[in-house]
Amino acid sequence: MTDLKTSLSEAVGSAFAAEGVDKALARVTASDRPDLADFQSNGALAAAKALKANPRELAAKVAERLAADPRLSSVEVAGPGFINMKLSNAALAQRAAEVAADTELAGASRVEPRKVVIDYGGPNVAKPMHVGHLRSAIIGESLKRLFRLRGDDVTGDAHFGDWGFQMGLLITACGDEGLADAFMAEGDGPFPAETPVTLADLDRLYPLAAGKAKEDPAFRDRARKATAELQGGRPGYRALWQHFVAVSREALKREYDDLSVDFDLWNGESDADPLMDEMIADLKAKGLLVEDDGAQVVHVAKPGETRKKKLADGSVIEAPSPPPLLVISSEGSAMYGTTDLATILDRKKSIAPDLILYVVDERQAEHFEQVFRAAYLAGYAPEKSLEHLGFGTMNGADGKPFKTRAGGVLKLRDLIDMATQSARYAVDNADLAGDVTPEEREDIAHKVAIAAIKFADLSNNRTTSYVFDLDRFMSFEGKTGPYLLYQAVRVKSLLRKASEQGVALAPIVIEEAAERDLALTLDAFDAATADAYDKRSPNLIAEHAYRLAQSFSKFYAACPILVAPDEATKGSRLALAAATLHQLETALRLLGIETPERM
């Protein structure tokens, strides 16, 4: 399956080659001036620059060769040497028919399959998710779906935070409250298979313990000791920890479920732990691990890569940049970079991925730079196979990271509830048919809420921060999730009616301006998915989905379908509508958004 842009690029490329010009320059793009053309090539400008030729003359020669192409209804040279191309209606109709027939990809295309791991989500045991977890989940899920659609073998890994100091805190707090006496005994057990704690216990205990650790050094030291004993393998602690992990994971899965986010792997930091000793020995053997100020580090800066650094005493020195990766602290414990590095080694052994994508907050960019460089130096991953896909924060109206009115962190659960409530209100006030059951109503409200949140997030550029404004996101007008659902639902309703009336699909014929525009938009899905894939930017999919919905809406207003004058026109327009729905739902699915049957 080839989109028009690509096949025209080939045609222009041949014409370029015939004129003795590098055909790689013959890139065709959608026209900047839809009033003049459908597609354009600016290649003559670049080529003329290289050859010191006259761009208009070159463009004219190329245009002359292209004029014979039956797909093109007009080829013109404009401005300093743009080649403007307009497609024939027949060629557009043929391409639209291709997209319509593509039940699998809706007009998108595949790549050579690679093994890809996407590391996203990053939830923690016993810590309820908050809005800070939202972007990683939404963006990561979307990329996972996009990479899968394009043909890659993708593993989504939640990278569960199950191994740090917070585990020691929980164990200690549990013990103090007498909740898990059976697990406190030393020795090999056996220990109860039933969990001694509920989710409610964990929700309550963690903030309690974290607060206590700050005020009470004795408690903190006991928690540290418990952490060390857990990691050292004390059976009772391990058994209790397993219960924490299981209880938390079930709760987190439900929450991710609500967001239509799911993971193939729930590997945690603990899974990298068994590789730690081996990895450290390996780093030592390779001479990468060196002593520095009491700690063991890996130097990752190349010679000459330095930055100025001001020391505490006020003197300024040249320090390596990026700074060394701290592998073992002066106290002898592993750091989070150590875990990340061991996880790369683990993935190499178990999956051998061609690419690992980390969907993590932009603020950790330098950390990942350090880890990646260390991994390359140690040979744990092929050069350039590790990518940190940073993203900006979700901010409040004041432009600062989102907080509740009380100033606290907003729980993800509460955010979803807020949005669902707002959607419920809108659905209740909509003019829905009377036979909608309360269950369907609730399902619609939920889908609308998730669409609103996700589309708002994914329509923003991944790397920048954005302002969270629920009222704006929930609006059914404009560039929002609910608007897109509305458009999809409108087509579904139309298709139902057509089926009732026995209207049959017919070959696609392109006549009207709105039909041309819709066909061109359907064609552009391939480029949108390819660009989104190359740049790891779901907002390009969001952009396309919106453009498609708009194109359809114009078509819907301008070209009556069920009341068209003849059966051939009805069938053609119906086929365009069906193709639109399929592509729109495909695009929305790539964003992790599901459409209801009606709303």
Added chain:
RNA sequence: GCGCCCUUAGCUCAACCGGAUAGAGCAUCCGCCUUCUAAGCGGACGGUUGCAGGUUCGAGUCCUGCAGGGCGCGCCA
């Protein structure tokens, strides 16, 4: 102090490898429902792309400087 990122219409955001007249949505104003979901469609208004230089036939895009904002800077993750 050093480094990275950002600054585009009143507001929220786009802009494909440097190309034509910088695009959407919201808000404001004007039209369009006896016809397939008007949660829609059409139109109008709105810009010295933070500022000053430079490279180029051509700069929102590349380079330098400045201003304003955000983030990061070894023993937390």
